[in-house]
Amino acid sequence: MIEVNGVTKRYGERVAVDDLSFTVRPGAVTGFLGPNGAGKSTTMRMILGLDRPTSGDVLVNGKHYAEHAAPLREVGALLEAKAVHTGRSAYHHLLAMALTHGIPRRRVEEVIDLVGLREVARKRVGGFSLGMGQRLGVAAALLGDPATLILDEPVNGLDPEGVRWIRNLLRSLAAEGRTVFVSSHLMSEMALTADHLIVIGRGKLIASASMSEFTAMG
Ligand code: ADP
Ligand code: ADP
DSSP: OOOEEEEEEEEEEEEEEEEEEEEEEEEEEEOOOOOTTSSSHHHHHHHHTTTTTTTEEEEEETTSSSSOOTTTTTTEEOOSSSOOOOOHHHHHHHHHHHTTTTTOOHHHHHHHHHOOOOGGTSSSGGGOOHHHHHHHHHHHHHTTOEEEESSSSSSOOOHHHHHHHHHHHHHHHTTTOOEEEEEOOOOHHHHEEEEEEEEEEEEEEEEEEHHHHHHOOO
C-alpha cells in the first residue's frame, strides 16, 4: 500500500506537485494518468525516496523512505527508459545488483526467465534494443521480489508486442497480491491495463476512481 498525504514539491518558484493525496492498494494495477509535466515522475521519485517532499509525507507499507532510497527487496522501480551504459552482459548487470543487495544468484536466473531475456542474457547490454532494455529494467525491478512496483511510462517506445507483454506482466504481478503503480499519459493504454486510476494535472489530484467508474462516465 502506498499513501501520499498532502504532498507538495517545489523546485524554486515552480510547484511540481501541489498538496497531493491518494492511496494505492495492493492486488490491483493502479494507473497514474496525466499529461507531460503533470508531476507523475516527481511523485514517483518521492514514493521511492529518491526525492523529498517540500511538505507532506509518503508512506510505503507504513514506512517512510524520505531519507534514503527504498530497498530493492521492498520496492522495485522502472524509471523513465534510459539506456544502461555498460559493457557487461545482462546476466552480469543483474548479478552485480543482486550481490550488492544480498539477493541470491538463483533469483537472477529466475528474473531472466520471467522477462524472456534468456537467449540474450550473455550479450552486452550496450547492444540491446529499446524493448530489450525495458525487459532488463523490469528484470531489475523484480530482482528483489518486491511487494510494491513503481513503473514510470513503461510502454514508452515499445512495439505492440512489448506493450502487450508489459500489460500482461503487470496484471499477473497484481494478481499475486503486489501493489502495482504505473504511470502513463495515454488514457487508451490505462483503460487496457489498470483496475484503478489516479488522474493528476498541474500537480493536483483530479480524480481517483475505479476504471469501471471512468468508463461509465464515458
Ligand atoms: P510528468 O512526469 O507528469 O511528465 P514531472 O514530474 O516530470 O511530470 O514534472 C512536473 C513539473 O516539475 C514540470 O513542470 C517539470 O518541469 C518540473 N520539474 C521536475 N523535475 C524538476 C527539477 N529537478 N527541477 C526543476 N523542475 C523540475
Ligand atoms: P511460487 O510463485 O509458487 O513461489 P515460482 O517458481 O513461480 O513459485 O516463484 C519463485 C519465486 O519468484 C517466488 O519468490 C515468487 O514470489 C517469485 N515470483 C513468481 N512470479 C513472480 C513475478 N511475476 N514477479 C516477481 N516475482 C515472482
